[in-house]
Amino acid sequence: MTVASASIINNYFESKPLTPEHIQIIIDSVPILEHLDVQLTEKFYKRLLKQNPEFKPFFNETHQKLLRQPRIMIHFLIQYAKNIQDLTPMIDFIKKIASKHVGLQVKPEHYPKLGQVLINVIINLFPKQLVHDEFIEAWTLAYQNLANLLIKLESEQYVEKPWYGFKQFKVTRLQRECSDVKSLYITPVDGSPIPKPKRGQYLCMRWLLPGEKHEITREYSISEYPKNNEYRITVRYIPGGKVSNYIHNNINVGDIVYSGPPCGDCVYESSSKNLVFLAGGNGVTALLPMIEAGLTEGRQVKLLYSNRSTDSRSFGKLFQSYKLQYGDRFQVVEFLSRGRTIDPIDKFYRRSLTLEDLDFIVPEDDVYLIGPRTYMKMIEDYLKDRNITVKLDYFGPREI
Structure with a gap:
């Protein structure tokens, strides 16, 4: 894997405006797209990966x-x-997609193949009487214009990144955080200084595992603001999970891994507002650097932390040390859904979090949310109904 430089790209495809006739064709396509629903895009991904297996790592x-x-x-x-x-x-939706693409290291040269497969699937699934030369031209131009916009947004981010592509890192330390969570510390093989990430950002890492034909991509939060020229990622063991099994059972100090630069938009923002962090399981890893910053800046910090039990709870000792250091400015409420409870951090309940537990949150609070998808969707919807802004990241396709 080579590391290259990037430059801003304004028009990768020839820029050509849609005619009024083209625009009407696209608008008239909406009811059919709604009828086809995921049938269209499921077929797109299957065909894309069959015809272009080099896309599988994405x-x-x-x-x-x-x-x-x-x-x-x-x-x-x-x-x-x-x-x-x-x-x-x-436009905000498009910018979020561009940011995800930057994390994955999507390149301009990927777009022609993506477009070719998409247009062919649209042609195959739309009613034959609608698929004529002007229809194909309209959708081709619409795709190319969208691709140009994404490529421009992505290239603007790439030029600000410290490297382009996946860089070699060496594992320097391994640390057990709880029964099923392990941290890896990594540093550049070439000895170069690592750039400081924004608190809340993640690393997109590529893995070529034994027995696998293609690389696998995973995103891991940077779980500690860097010290000693090392990034730390913290990984929960998932039964059947290819990469998590490899990390927990096979990786050793000195091994080489590959990572893109720090990415992500769900980042800490300094202010004088009270902070509320909602962490489900290993979602706490993204929040750790933010909690540290909030306490250091003198803010009031409250953490609602959900786990199965204290056996599967990461960073309990760290939070206990924060509690001793910062007293009432740092409040922790644990929700332990099953299993035994040993050495709680602060206040705790032997049950899952409920929506009523969130009623203390007010619109003036800064709220950050990371955890399992169902946990996040439940909380996000409830707080939005109360006009409370939530900063979050689903680490994958966003729930809709």
Whole structure:
């Protein structure tokens, strides 16, 4: 894997505006896209990966099997078609996709193959009487214009990154955090100084595991603000999880791993507001550097921390040390759904978190949320209904 430089790209494809006729064709496609739903995008991904196996590292098998990726893509296509005349209502959505692409190290040269497969799938699934030369031209131009926008947004981010591609790192330390969680400390093989990430960012890492034909990509939060020129990632063992099994059972100090630069938009923001952190299981890893910053800045910090038991709880000793150091400015409420409770950090309940536990949160609070998808969706929806802004990252296709 080589590390290259990047530059801003304004128009990768020839820029050509859509005609009024083209625009009408795209708008008229919306009801059919809605009818086809994930059938279209599921077929797209299957055909893409069959015809272009080199794309497999970009996609998580679980997200494909559970149709998370196809669902978010068909939602995106429908919104794009509806807003084809003015993309302003969905520009934030587009920017989030561009940021995800930067983390995965998607390159401009990937877009022609993606477009070719997408247009062919649209041609195959749309009613034959609608698929004529102008229809194909309209969708081809619409795709190329969207690709140009994404490539430009991505290239603007790439030029700000300390490297482009996946860089060699060496494992310097391994540390057990609890019964099923392990931390890895990594440093650049070339000895170069690591850039300081924003608190809350993650590393996108590529793994070529024994017996696998293709590399596997995983995103891991940087779980400690860097010290000693090392990044730390913290990984929970998942039965059947290819990479987590390898990390827990096979990786050793001195091994070489590959990582992209720090990425992610769900980052800590300094202010005088009270901080509320909602952590489900290993989601706490993304929040650790933020909790440290909030306490250091003198803010009031409250952590609602959900785990199965104290046996599977990471960083309990660290939080206990914060409690001793910062007293009432740091409050922890643990929700332990099953198993024994030994050495709680602060206040705790032997049950799962409920929505009523969130009623103390007010719109003036800074709220950060990371955890399992169902946990996050439940909390996000509840707080949004109360006009409370939540900063979060689903680490994969966003729930819709």
